[in-house]
Amino acid sequence: EDQVTQSPEALRLQEGESSSLNCSYTVSGLRGLFWYRQDPGKGPEFLFTLYSAGEEKEKERLKATLTKKESFLHITAPKPEDSATYLCAVFAGGTSYGKLTFGQGTILTVHP
Amino acid sequence: NAGVTQTPKFQVLKTGQSMTLQCAQDMNHEYMSWYRQDPGMGLRLIHYSVGAGITDQGEVPNGYNVSRSTTEDFPLRLLSAAPSQTSVYFCASGFEGNTEAFFGQGTRLTVV
Numbered sequence: 164e165d166q167v168t169q170s171p172e173a174l175r176l177q178e179g180e181s182s183s184l185n186c187s188y189t190v191s192g193l194r195g196l197f198w199y200r201q202d203p204g205k206g207p208e209f210l211f212t213l214y215s216a217g218e219e220k221e222k223e224r225l226k227a228t229l230t231k232k233e234s235f236l237h238i239t240a241p242k243p244e245d246s247a248t249y250l251c252a253v254f255a256g257g258t259s260y261g262k263l264t265f266g267q268g269t270i271l272t273v274h275p
Numbered sequence: 276n277a278g279v280t281q282t283p284k285f286q287v288l289k290t291g292q293s294m295t296l297q298c299a300q301d302m303n304h305e306y307m308s309w310y311r312q313d314p315g316m317g318l319r320l321i322h323y324s325v326g327a328g329i330t331d332q333g334e335v336p337n338g339y340n341v342s343r344s345t346t347e348d349f350p351l352r353l354l355s356a357a358p359s360q361t362s363v364y365f366c367a368s369g370f371e372g373n374t375e376a377f378f379g380q381g382t383r384l385t386v387v
């Protein structure tokens with residue numbers, strides 16, 4: 164069974180204080196790992212897709228990396244507007260083909 | 276191009292009533308899926324479809340039915356609503372490989 168675990172559950176940062184969110188996964192035949200941002204009362208908003216170990220992608224203050232067992236979302240010099248819940252999900256092949264399996268999310272709060 | 280459209284945005288049902296949550300996408304995506312999101316539980320997959328005429332169960336399918344007669348539409352039917360189905364429901368769609376799944380804005384359902 165595919166499993167995705169995110170840590171920490173909640174993270175409070177001061178503006179400008181860089182940190183990382185972790186997403187550990189157990190799947191057979193990973194086809195893609197996704198990061199989403201979710202604001203209160205809204206649907207998840209796509210950020211990145213990573214396909215293979217060693218891959219990195221960046222967008223503004225966010226950088227996502229992938230290894231064979233986990234992914235990190237690095238936040239550099241965050242701003243209050245980066246406050247949101249960050250979700251990680253995996254898309255696998257085999258009997259899981261077609262499904263996205265999500266972690267429980269990390270609630271990020273950035274204080275000015 | 277409206278993306279993924281869910282209706283209604285809010286709904287209150289009485290126990291035992293049935294209803295259909297609507298989901299439509301105009302991006303010609305093959306993949307569509309339904310999730311429910313509960314506090315502390317993350318996003319859990321209810322049903323998904325890899326193309327018109329093809330559906331499969333996700334993690335929490337009991338009490339829900341789906342059909343996919345067209346590429347654009349993927350309605351979710353609650354057969355006999357129960358208080359345990361009180362949740363926020365999200366519909367998502369994506370291309371082959373779900374390389375970038377797009378989410379609707381959600382339907383907040385309360386069953387009393």
